Amino acid sequence: MQPRMGPRPLPLHLGTALMTWASSESVWKLWKVASPNSNRSSAPPEAIAALLPEIATLEARAGAGKFDAALQREIARRMARLADGVLAYRRHAVRRALDNPPAVWSESNTRLLDYGMTHRAARTRGARAVLVVPSLINRWEVLDLTAEKSLLRAMAARGVRPYLVDWGTPDATERGFDTTAYVTRLERALAFITQRARRSAAVMGYCMGGTLSVALAARQPRRVAGLALLAAPWDFHADRTGHAFLAATGPLLARVADQLGELPVDVLQTLFWSLDPWLAIKKFGRFLGMDQQGDSAREFVLLEDWLNDGAPLAGPTARECLVDWYGDNLPGTGRWLIAGKPVVPSKINVPSLVMIPSGDRIVPPLSAAALAEPGRGLKRVQRLDLPLGHIGMVVSGRARDLCWTPLVDWLSAIPAKRS
Numbered sequence: 001m002q003p004r005m006g007p008r009p010l011p012l013h014l015g016t017a018l019m020t021w022a023s024s025e026s027v028w029k030l031w032k033v034a035s036p037n038s039n040r041s042s043a044p045p046e047a048i049a050a051l052l053p054e055i056a057t058l059e060a061r062a063g064a065g066k067f068d069a070a071l072q073r074e075i076a077r078r079m080a081r082l083a084d085g086v087l088a089y090r091r092h093a094v095r096r097a098l099d100n101p102p103a104v105w106s107e108s109n110t111r112l113l114d115y116g117m118t119h120r121a122a123r124t125r126g127a128r129a130v131l132v133v134p135s136l137i138n139r140w141e142v143l144d145l146t147a148e149k150s151l152l153r154a155m156a157a158r159g160v161r162p163y164l165v166d167w168g169t170p171d172a173t174e175r176g177f178d179t180t181a182y183v184t185r186l187e188r189a190l191a192f193i194t195q196r197a198r199r200s201a202a203v204m205g206y207c208m209g210g211t212l213s214v215a216l217a218a219r220q221p222r223r224v225a226g227l228a229l230l231a232a233p234w235d236f237h238a239d240r241t242g243h244a245f246l247a248a249t250g251p252l253l254a255r256v257a258d259q260l261g262e263l264p265v266d267v268l269q270t271l272f273w274s275l276d277p278w279l280a281i282k283k284f285g286r287f288l289g290m291d292q293q294g295d296s297a298r299e300f301v302l303l304e305d306w307l308n309d310g311a312p313l314a315g316p317t318a319r320e321c322l323v324d325w326y327g328d329n330l331p332g333t334g335r336w337l338i339a340g341k342p343v344v345p346s347k348i349n350v351p352s353l354v355m356i357p358s359g360d361r362i363v364p365p366l367s368a369a370a371l372a373e374p375g376r377g378l379k380r381v382q383r384l385d386l387p388l389g390h391i392g393m394v395v396s397g398r399a400r401d402l403c404w405t406p407l408v409d410w411l412s413a414i415p416a417k418r419s
Contacts, residue, residue, distance in 0.1 A: 004090045006308030009266040012273055013280040017082050020278075021075045028071060085284030088292065094301045098144060105192045109168030112189055115144075115152045116161035127161045128225075128411055129197040131190050133209035133216075136167055136182065136317065137268055138310050142394055143206065145302050149395045151404055158408045163193050163201075165209070169311045175261045178316035180338050183215045190216065190223050200225040202411050206394070207231055207363060208321075211331065214371065214378075215343045217350055226351040226414040227378070228407060231390050233363045234345070235332030235370035236325050242361060243326065245274035250322035257318035265310050272307075275361055303395065332370055345371055345378045352378040353410045355403065359389040382410070 007013050031052060059067040101118055103111040115132075116122035132152065134140040143164070144150045155162045165186070170177065193201045202225050205213030210232020217224045240247060253271075257263040273280070283300075290297040313321070330336040334344050354372040356365050365385075370376065372383035386393055386402050393403045 001095070004305065004308070006089070006304055007086065007280045007284070008269045008308045009273075010086070012270060014082070016273075016277050017281050018079060021078055025068070025071055025075065028068070081285055081288060082281055085288040088288055089284065089301060089304055092292070092297070092301045094298045096141060096145065096302055096305065098147065098150070100144075103166070104163070104196075105189060107185060107188060108174060109171050110185055110189070111166045111168065112192065113164040113166055114161075115156050115164055118153050119156035121159040122156035122161040124159065126416070127159055128414065129193050129199075129201040130155065130160055130162045130228075130411060131186070131193055131201050131203045132162045132164045133186065133203065133205040133213050134165060134167070135206065135208040136212075136311070137208060137313055139306065140164055140166055141309075142303070142306050142391065145306070145395055146299070149299065149399075151394050151399070151407075154400065154404050155408055155411070158412065160408055160411050161197075162204075163189075165189060167311065170262060170314045175314050176316060177314040179212065179215070179320050179336075182317065183212055183219065183338050186212060186216045187220055190220060194223050199416060202226040202228065202414055204228040204407075204411070205230065205232055207390070208233070210368075214331075214345060214348070215336075215338045217348050217352075218343045218345075219338065219341075221348065221350055224350050225416075226353070226411065227348070228353045228355070228411060229368070229371060230355045230393060230403075230407075231357055231360055231363045231368055232354070232371065233325075233331075233367045235329065235367050237329040237332060238366035238370055239364035241364060242275045243364075246271050246322070246326055250327050254319040254322045257313070257315040257322075261315045262312040263315070263318035264312050268310060268313060269308070272362070299395075303391070332367075346376060347379075349379045351414055352381040353384065353407070354378070354381055355384045355386060355393065355407065357386045357388040357390055357393045359387065359392070362390040 031048070055067065101113045101115050104114045105112040116127065121127070132140075132143065134143065144152045147153065152162045152164060174181075190201060190203070200223050203213045203216060205211070205228070207230070210229040211234065213227060213229065214232065214234070217227045253263065253267060256267065287297065287300050290300065324330045324336065328335075331343065334342055336343050352371075354368065354377070356368045356372075358365055360368070369383070371378055372381050384406060388396060388398060388402060393399055
């Protein structure tokens with residue numbers, strides 16, 4: 001059993017906490033009344049300045065240096081709590097224990113897992129076959145985390161037959177893949193499912209997998225019976241809130257990917273860190289306060305394992321994402337090319353469902369909503385806004401009622417279309 005690596009990259013998370021908390025000691029020295037280091041440029045905000053005389057009075061009563069010592073103790077306490085939370089996670093006994101269904105098709109490191117084998121209802125004649133496309137970055141296990149928190153098994157129990165794309169880890173050949181190579185691989189997987197089911201399959205894409213699924217539907221409309229998109233980014237300039245770091249570093253990181261042949265997992269995790277640098281610090285503090293044998297701690301560990309077990313991104317694909325998508329917004333402006341042809345959602349005439357979690361901090365809701373805009377988005381589209389987050393839409397306590405059920409209802413209602 002391999003030791004846990006998370007939260008990745010650990011030095012960045014610990015450094016963020018240490019520099020932030022330790023800086024409070026330096027700032028206090030600048031803000032102290034009558035400090036020789038005080039000056040106008042380092043003056044505190046008005047609200048804090050109003051409290052400084054009172055703090056100085058209390059410190060004088062307690063004795064010189066007492067406040068400084070208390071501040072140092074609090075910094076040490078917080079760092080110790082963060083370290084204890086990380087160690088508790090790393091030493092936790094829980095591991096994902098589900099048996100994966102069999103692979104029925106493969107090409108290089110990509111496999112199709114037949115989740116119809118997990119429930120008899122999905123193996124009945126006429127069951128809706130669905131090609132499920134996850135992101136290339138975070139692996140697919142979030143869709144099948146536990147027996148209770150498994151969107152894929154819930155689909156199979158309702159008589160839908162999901163075929164999940166397991167991208168694996170890029171090998172020497174796949175490290176040279178661009179998005180065209182990945183979409184054409186999806187075409188071959190879809191052809192296999194169509195032949196096996198003897199009718200067109202639906203396609204469901206999650207996150208970046210949804211973006212690729214739009215291109216697949218554009219290129220293979222006869223083989224796609226319906227298109228369901230969960231938090232799929234499309235207009236990368238619709239809302240840049242929280243993505244400033246990514247936009248600024250995109251060209252530099254693209255050059256790193258060119259040199260290495262891939263964008264490493266820790267670099268990708270740094271981009272997620274930039275969306276909320278304090279997220280890991282807050283959540284590991286909460287984790288330490290949980291009953292370590294309870295369901296909440298168990299689900300925390302399994303989710304954290306998934307977050308830290310991503311795959312590197314192939315170099316050419318990383319360049320497209322960083323420069324062509326986030327930098328130049330080629331998908332959102334109709335200029336993203338697959339095999340030399342633009343992917344234009346308004347020309348895709350298959351039944352479509354766009355599910356948008358309103359609390360998404362990874363894919364801004366406005367980015368995903370572009371696929372449902374009249375005249376610009378998909379032609380035959382239904383939009384469903386969910387009061388959930390990017391990950392919460394597939395694993396939270398409310399996911400079954402708010403996301404899973406309407407998704408399966410929609411997939412089941414797609415008219416049959418023979419290919």
